[in-house]
Amino acid sequence: MSRRKFLGLAGAAGASALIGSSAHSASNKHFEGYPNSFGVLHDITLCVGCRSCEAACNRVNELPQPDVSFSDVSVLEQKRRTSSDAFTVVNKHANLKNSKVPIFNKIQCNHCLEPACASVCFVKAFKKTEQGPVLYDPSVCVGCRYCMVACPFDIPTYEYDKAFTPRVRKCTLCYPRIIEGLLPGCVESCPTGALKFGKRDDLIKIARDRISKKPEKYIEHIYGEHEMGGTSWLYLSGVPFKQLGMREDLGIKPAPEYTAGALSGVPIVVGLWPVLLTGIYAMTKRKEKVADLEKKECVKEAIEKEKADANAKLAKAMEKAETDKKTAIDKAVKKALEEASKAKVEG
């Protein structure tokens, strides 16, 4: 590859990169969630770690019965996460403010307004419903598990042990129940009101109200209001969320925005590459042709020059031959004349 060609290629790649990134930042659409969609407000300060929500979730979703009964709270001593048999779990955290009162936090699918799982699924198995829940359709799922990779909250789980019908498993926000007008299982069973179901907009108002009424009890942050572009599940806490194993560094950008730039690069490559490549091909061809032509011309010229040279040589030779001839004649004439005069003298 010549230097010029390499630079050409590199330049082309660079150009597409630039276009890609500018298109990305130029996106001005901002989805604020479906109006009147539902959500749940989890007030962490009220949770007492009774595991009623876990039991209700298990019952409502008809999940296999666990080895340890739900009334046994000793399991809280260990950090747990969602699994294909448990769509929600409660974890216990040390309270740095007051070690006598531990903090309990429930985890489950946060039902993002613009879910990463739905954005990365290549068969559209995930759907954000207008009611709020993010639903999964096992009938089309191929099982690539990109949703699990993409989820910033590490929520979706997989039935790795099934050979023929493995599914992604996660909380549905009890979609079948809420369209019937019932509360999600966990919310209904929560004895302390740590979980509150309602319209997301109302829940944000309630959360703000609680913070302003008791600024000493809450930190001024509604987790989920803006995280990853906002989630249907919202959280209030008395200690920084970081201490509860919740990530505060996720940013407020919805997941799909991270890939928008790369996706907008596709039409650019598809549109420009053929033109560019054909152009380069044509240039190469032309260069070869020109080189060919030049070569031919060169040969022609050389031949002509040779010819001219030969002619000149011939002419010179001819001339020389003429002169020689003349001299010879002159000589002969002279000789004859001399001989004649000699003969004259003698004779």
Added chain:
Amino acid sequence: MKAKHIKWGAIFALLPIAFLFYGMIVFGGQKYEGSTQNCFTDGILINGLAAFGKLERPEVLFLHDKHTDALEKKNKDCLTCHVKDKNNNLSIKFKRIENVSKDEVMDIYHLNCINCHNEMSASGDKSGPVTCGECHRDKVEESLCRAPIEIDKSLHGRHSKAYENKCETCHHEYNPETKKLFYEKGKESSCRYCHKDKTEENRMSMSMAAHTQCVNCHKKNIEEQKTAGPIKCSGCHDAKKQQLISKLDTIPRLERKQPDAALIKNNSPELATRMNFVPFDHKAHEEYNDTCRVCHHESLNECTKCHTLLGIKEGSNVSLESSMHTKKEKSSCIGCHEAKQKDKQCIGCHTFDSSRKKSSEDYCAKCHMSVPAQGTFTEEKDMSNFLLISRKLTTDSYNAEEIPEKVVMKDLVDKYEQAEMPHRKIVEYFEKSINSNKLSGYFHKDKNTVCNGCHHNSTSSVKPTRCGNCHGKPLAESENLDKPVLMTAYHGLCIGCHKEMELGKATGCADCHKERKKWWNNSVNR
């Protein structure tokens, strides 16, 4: 053939090596937040050069006690590192009295530290670092855990007793003209009023003043073989050792000619008549607090000197009204009183905001008491005393038989059996703790106040409204979006109170009611 084997061997050997690195990276050298680091009470950040501009290298963490101990073993004393000033006091600076020039200060540290460390290691002893990076490390301030110490009334009392009430031993004034310290009886106040965080011109920082004074004095006492205070860092600055400092049984009052009872009033004659004055029990409040600075935060003057009606520059433009009523400020009356609501025995009720009704006229009049007819008292303190004595400091109560002994909650029996609450026991507990304290006794005068802790919004009577009258079923429309449903109301009240008061009981379901075995087993989906 052999060479080929070696090459293939090399290729297959490289992949496991890559995996090995992978393992090392993933499973080795993980560092987590919250890992308990060593923390030092005797840590001093050496930043002597900061006086000459921005530091080029990070501050050095110097462990003072560690050095003191090491020198003691070598029979060396403080003079190894510290020099004496003209008053025969040790300078708290290292090997110098004043900062002369940047280079000189730098040399003092580098030469002396490194030389000593070298000598120590030459003599085979455990020694300190000698290279730049070992001392100048990043983020060393994170490993400090020095607990600040304050001269509280007990500690002050012990010192005045030891020095036979010779206040001039420590207290002094400064004459800017002669540039000399002098003592004036009756002007003693907190050190902090003059000695601020940083040294300014010829006014020492609090830290320097305290260390020069305290440590030198303690040291002299040790030399004279008297009882003496600590001279090592940990003696004062270790949180655990602070607990060991003995307290006086009876703490003497700090005498500065302050009144026993004062009348808090604004200093504007025109407005004086419009707001009732507040009688203030100064003597009692002295007992509640450790230092004068809790209220007198800038000087030992009357509040109204700086906090005028509209506020002046000297009082940071804080008006008299704000200075007394700002909730978040602990030096304000209401700020301090509200902070008391956080006490374990109070917070149970005070965690519910609905139990506070304070917009009433009655509420203001608790402090702004109506004044008896003018001219009755010639002296302010007499009027103040009269008002203070006239207060009733205990709560009224229903007769025991009027209070239900037990309350059974059976509205929601479903998954669990009904719960039984020892109602009278709880009421009596609260009445007792209210009456144990003058502040709470005075503010909970009415016999319904204690009822309202739980029966909030209910009419004041022996038969309050049932909880279910207001708290409905889930999903019911309500004007107040945040109104809890009945189950939440019950649990929120009981568990909330138990949790806040750290009573321990009633945190698990089975603490209050039994599980209904039948329901669980025969449930539809089981």
Added chain:
Amino acid sequence: MSSETIESRKTYLNAFNICAGMIVLIGLFVTFLRFTGGLAKVTNLSNYNPWGIWIGFDLLAGVALAAGGYVTSAAVYIFGMKKYHSAVRPAVLTGFLGYSLVVIALSYDVGRPWRLPYPFIIQQGTTSLLFEVAACVALYLTVLFLEFSPAALEWLGLKKARSLAVKLTMVLTIFGVILSTLHQSSLGALFLIVPSKLHPLWYSPYLPIFFFVSSIIAGLSMVIFESSLSHKHFAYKMDETHLKEKDDITLGFGKAASLVLAGYFTIKVIGVSVANNWSLIATPYGLWFLVEMLGFVALPCFLYAIGVREKKVTLIRWTALWTVIGIVVNRLNISLVAFNWHLPSSERYFPHWMEIVISVFLLTVGIIAFRFIVTKMPILYEHPEYKDEH
């Protein structure tokens, strides 16, 4: 080539065959376990770590290393570097086999492989970069098949079909470059969605560009590496042109690889600078990043340059191998080492031995297929009937 050498290869019980046979047997056994017992039986995949080495090595590294096909055919047909013509067929074959193996590996990895066509026939998740990858890989596999078909058709003696396939060369090459650009970069873009999970030193909005540029490096190095192996083992199959052009290819591709590596190093540095992540260099992950950047990018760039300058063909070949390993390391870093870096080590992933068995098994199958095709079809030589017909 003397006839004696050919004779000696007729023995089937040589070391290679025994080894390969064993691997294939174990591989088939694990395959059986995988498809009857589910992923949990043979992998260490978990809910925190949904992707293991079948994605990190077989897919990400596999696709990058199969980039030789588009790089070589672009160089020869589009940029007109005729002197490398003899490298095209082996490179296209490597690419074709590589992509086939990627698809096979994916069938092991996904939960329900029989549904792999679903994204095309049931519902198209067009917002997913994985959809783009899937579409491009499927199309490119077809392109590679067609590009490879003349060799097979020559072997089968189907002249008409062969001449039709040859006529398509130019179109296929351009199509191949487009598809490769798209999916090579999209494999990097797969990780754009996880800024919170991928270590900041590896995460960058430029990931697609990093992947595309490094795939060129992988392609060039793979051609050099593969040609040196072919020369060692199948020299008897090569014709004069091949043998003559062999060193030219090594030098030319080595030079190109050196240049692209230099460019790659620069954009990686720019990536770290733009995100201002220099402070992270002094952490364990930072050291590992340095190892990758200096040991597997800067070092081969330098060695290639020396090799080209001093015309040391052997050095270039070893560098090619080192670079190939470097690409594998890079892909593993992004998909496994630097992924989920914030999790405690008890929740991290390390491959199960059976996962490694499957990867080795597929690699072996690839080598066997390559060997079979190279010995049967006109890959390393020009078919005598079609000589002088470019």
